[in-house]
Amino acid sequence: MRVAPALAAFLALLPPAWGRIKYLGVAIPGLDFGCEIYGSCPPGERIFPLTEMGGSDGEGQMQHWVGNADMNTFRLPVPWQYLVNDQLGAKMDETNFNNYNKLMKACLDTGSYCMIDIHNFARWNGGIVGQGGPDDEDFVDIWAQLAKKYANNDKVMFGIMNEPHDLDIVRWAQTCQKVVTGIRKAGAESQIILLPGTNFASAETFVSSGSARLLAKISNPDGSKDGLILDLHKYLDINNSGTHVECTTDNVAGFKTIGDWLRKNKRQAIISETGASLDPTCIEKFCTQNEYIAKNTDVFIGFVGWGAGSFGFRYVMSLTPSGESGNFKDNELMTECIIKPFVEEAPKPTHTEEQTSTETASETKTSDSNGRTDSNESTDSTVSTESTGPSATTSTTKKILKETSSGLNEGSLETSAANEESDDEDDNVDDDDSAARPNFESPAMGATFAIIMPFLIGM
Secondary structure, eight states: OOHHHHHHHHHHTSOSBOOOOSEEEEEOOSTTTTOOTTSOOOGGGOOOSOGGGTSOOHHHHHHHHHHHHOOOEEEEEEOHHHHTTTOTTOOOOHHHHHHHHHHHHHHHTTTOEEEEEEOSTTEETTEETTTTSSOHHHHHHHHHHHHHHTTTOTTEEEEOOSOOOSSOHHHHHHHHHHHHHHHHHTTOOSSOEEEEOHHHHBTTTTTTTSHHHHHTTOOOTTSOOTTEEEEEEOOOSTTSSSOOSSOOOOOHHHHHHHHHHHHHTTOOEEEEEEOOOSSHHHHHHHHHHHHHHHTBTTTEEEEEESOOTTOOTTSTTOOOOBSOTTSOBOOHHHIIIIIIIIIISSOOOOHHHHHHHHHHHHOOOOOOTTOOOOTTSOOOSOOOOOOOOSSOOOOHHHHHHHHHHHOSOTTOOOHHHHHHHHHSTTTTOOOOOGGGSOOTTSHHHHHHHHHHHHHHHTO
16 A cells, blocks of 8 residues: 555544543632523622632632632633622622622632633623613623723633524624624724634534524624634533533534534634533443533533532532632542543643743733723722622523523524524635644644554555
8 A cells, every 4th residue: 555545544533633631620609609591680690709708719610720720710600780789771880799709819820721701691681782681782782881991901801691592593693793893993902802703602403503604794893703713502401501411412413513513614712611410321421521522622622511619519510629729629520530531641742831831820911002901910809708608509580581582492493593493504614624634833733743654654
């Protein structure tokens, strides 16, 4: 056999790219406890994930994973209502923002990327943003205010909205475009902005719902699409609700569908929420899912597990480590299904990548000519402690309602999206297949060729 045919046959069996995932971490919930899928977020169930605020040790958890699991990304949910003290259209409440900024600072102080997550399901107290509920302008305004606060910190990511659902995806994409424009014009010109689709941002239906195609059309004010990343979620239980102990799918087929679309269209995504229980069915399937994601990091550039923070150990999908700060111990789901595939079995970063990462983490920004300052600076505002419940339980209402809304068939899609999908399905498809070619410069690929080349030459 000649070398070229042998090499071609071998390459056909390889994944498109296998490198270490760029953004890896865990969600640190607590402020969002009580948020329901219809956008109400009553304050009674909130448990601030900071000990200084009377809650759990989210700061210690983040330090633990940065130091012991090589993680670098944390998602920090916050209700829209909390930021504006329940006054739609108002400026951010100074005390509440300063409290949230304490959590942001705890995250940023680890050198990690910190993801703002407005946890309202594209709603405010039942009304869909831009679709009979709050005006687009109200939503753009809260994001513009946040963007101004963190405009000088490239480690802050903007997660536009947690899990939109049951809405007109065409109209939602228009809302997201306005938010992107508002964030960029507020001064946050280079940070990552995450674009969530409908059907709870499900990876399985991101293409079929029209979310991928419509959100991919969103651009920055200069016409570029730099930093605009699709935002995917997916659970493994019977109805994608994240409420059942048993896992019924490994999600590989769903992630392959969106992965193929991303590669063909030269786009990328972050899985900002996925999780499972410690049931044996989940250990198997969650590990399988994550192994697939870890081997397709050309298109899946980030992974955030759900969740830790203020979750107790009895929460069905808890990733909260046991023990105390400085002596935390991770559970089996974390060690086997997250740390193992994404860290221990992933290709090691090159010397250049390590140097760049270190330089980026050590950067400190100062005030610019417009008077904006580094968001890492602590605030002088008075801290008010949130009233909390007796135990770290999440909003069961959120997940139960989500379960009811989703039903056993996850594929309920918006008619308008389906109609437009059939009209111009391939609008954004680039026939150039260069994005699907193997990454010949990756360490894994280099090592592979070093091993197989002698055999191929001898054939």
